Amino acid sequence: MALIAFNELDHALNKAELISYPLSQPSESALFVTWKIKGDLRGCIGTFIPQPTIDLVRKYALIAALQDPRFDPISPQEFKQLDCTVTFLGPLEPIEKDDWIIGEDGLKATFPGNKSATFLPEVALEQNWTKHETYEMLARKAGAMGLSGMKLMKYKGTKDSMDYNEYIKTKQN
Known part of the structure; x- marks a missing residue:
């Protein structure tokens, strides 16, 4: 799923082609997407409400990268330095x-x-x-x-x- 998050951000920042990937995770998840550069947090946002997994990964990949209010949006120049983690949440x-x-x-x-x-x-x-x-x-x-x-x-x-x-x-x- 981190691959889908990367691809979504690559498309948003660099107009890269969106690639279709087979779903290998449960069809619905609660999750957070985290972006870091050299171990430093650059964005992390998600939801506790389970929803269709691929849709959530795509949505929160962009929100965490571009709209986390704690950080400036990730720039195209930073893209090659990124690490991405998608964390699937168990029940509360x-x-x-x-x-x-x-x-x-x-x-x-x-x-x-x-x-x-x-x-x-x-x-x-x-x-x-x-x-x-x-x-x-x-x-x-x-x-x-x-x-x-x-x-x-x-x-x-x-x-x-x-x-x-x-x-x-x-x-x-």
């Missing part, structure tokens, strides 16, 4: 605080005032955060005024990743 499971494993479980937190945020399973591990630091960062990301009233859900994620060079090799075959 309500949990009590600390009933999750760093690096294994993703977290979705909701706060009073209809505020929410999520971190994919690898984020706390990559950032070397403790569980409490993760809660604080979720609150900050959600725009919440603290941890009071926070409700947590955890989920698993399955990743499909590729970098620009893998994309070009696969596209040529």
Whole structure:
């Protein structure tokens, strides 16, 4: 699915031909598309609502690359430096605080005032955060005024990743 995300962004930035690929994932998924350059985040957006997989990958490949409000849009000059990961999300499971494993479980937190945020399973591990630091960062990301009233859900994620060079090799075959 990372191949489809790359191809969609290549088409948007460089007018590359869209290629049809056989569907090898479940027909409906909840997912996030993540773009990085040299390990630095350049965009990550997705949905917890399962929808047709290929449509979601194509949609969120572009939204994450071009419309993530935390970043400037990815430019054509950056395209050759990109890594892409499509993370397929498992079901959300309500949990009590600390009933999750760093690096294994993703977290979705909701706060009073209809505020929410999520971190994919690898984020706390990559950032070397403790569980409490993760809660604080979720609150900050959600725009919440603290941890009071926070409700947590955890989920698993399955990743499909590729970098620009893998994309070009696969596209040529």
